[in-house]
Amino acid sequence: MTEARLSERELAQYREKGWIVPRWELPRELVAEMRAEYEALLARNSGIASDIILAPHQVKGGSMGVVGSEKWLEFATHPGIVAIARQLIGDDIILWGTTLFGKPALSGKETPWHQDGEYYPIKPLKVLTIWIALDDVTPENGPMRFIPGSHKDQKLYSHSWVEGDDKTINLVCDREHFDESTAESLILKAGQVSFHDVYMIHGSLANHTDHRRAAFIIRLMPATSYYDHALGAEIGKR
Numbered sequence: 001m002t003e004a005r006l007s008e009r010e011l012a013q014y015r016e017k018g019w020i021v022p023r024w025e026l027p028r029e030l031v032a033e034m035r036a037e038y039e040a041l042l043a044r045n046s047g048i049a050s051d052i053i054l055a056p057h058q059v060k061g062g063s064m065g066v067v068g069s070e071k072w073l074e075f076a077t078h079p080g081i082v083a084i085a086r087q088l089i090g091d092d093i094i095l096w097g098t099t100l101f102g103k104p105a106l107s108g109k110e111t112p113w114h115q116d117g118e119y120y121p122i123k124p125l126k127v128l129t130i131w132i133a134l135d136d137v138t139p140e141n142g143p144m145r146f147i148p149g150s151h152k153d154q155k156l157y158s159h160s161w162v163e164g165d166d167k168t169i170n171l172v173c174d175r176e177h178f179d180e181s182t183a184e185s186l187i188l189k190a191g192q193v194s195f196h197d198v199y200m201i202h203g204s205l206a207n208h209t210d211h212r213r214a215a216f217i218i219r220l221m222p223a224t225s226y227y228d229h230a231l232g233a234e235i236g237k238r
Contacts, residue, residue: 004080018151019196031191050102097219108207112172121232127198130218133188142207145183150201
């Protein structure tokens with residue numbers, strides 16, 4: 001198996017574009033275990049929509065009341081993931097959040113253009129987002145799309161509230177800050193992993209296919225940052 005380490009070329013791509021999909025990927029057996037754990041979690045939480053499930057690593061859980069599993073903490077701290085994360089944000093790392101995006105078949109919602117930092121109560125704002133495909137991601141089933149280089153200024157751009165329950169989020173990055181024609185789609189096989197910068201402008205289209213596009217998201221920050229609970233409460237009221 002390929003070593004869990006970014007090459008100099010991959011590090012340069014991360015700095016230039018704002019994301020990287022390493023040659024390294026998770027073992028098939030582990031991906032199968034994650035998919036089985038996901039099915040079990042959905043069964044335990046049948047009253048919660050699968051579009052977004054927050055903090056599945058908490059056994060009794062968080063803001064959504066998810067009945068989670070410590071297996072997700074085990075997945076989030078996989079040695080290969082941590083090794084690459086250390087190359088990108090340093091050796092002293094804190095796991096502060098996990099999420100499951102279900103993107104269910106036929107009804108998976110759009111995620112409008114945004115920057116993660118608009119939603120994260122982290123100060124100073126320095127976060128690495130890790131995106132693990134549990135299912136194959138195709139051009140048709142709502143892949144994540146990145147605006148390359150949109151992270152370079154390391155600033156949050158203006159966002160506006162857009163109504164509608166057909167979206168996973170409602171604070172949308174204003175169009176004057178990016179050119180959608182430059183967007184690049186994240187096409188992955190199950191088990192492949194993407195790492196992206198907190199200032200990256202990205203989003204995804206709805207899933208109208210009959211194939212689910214589930215993903216496990218890990219949010220890490222260096223220990224020089226902290227979670228601002230007062231700011232988190234403000235964001236939660238939006």
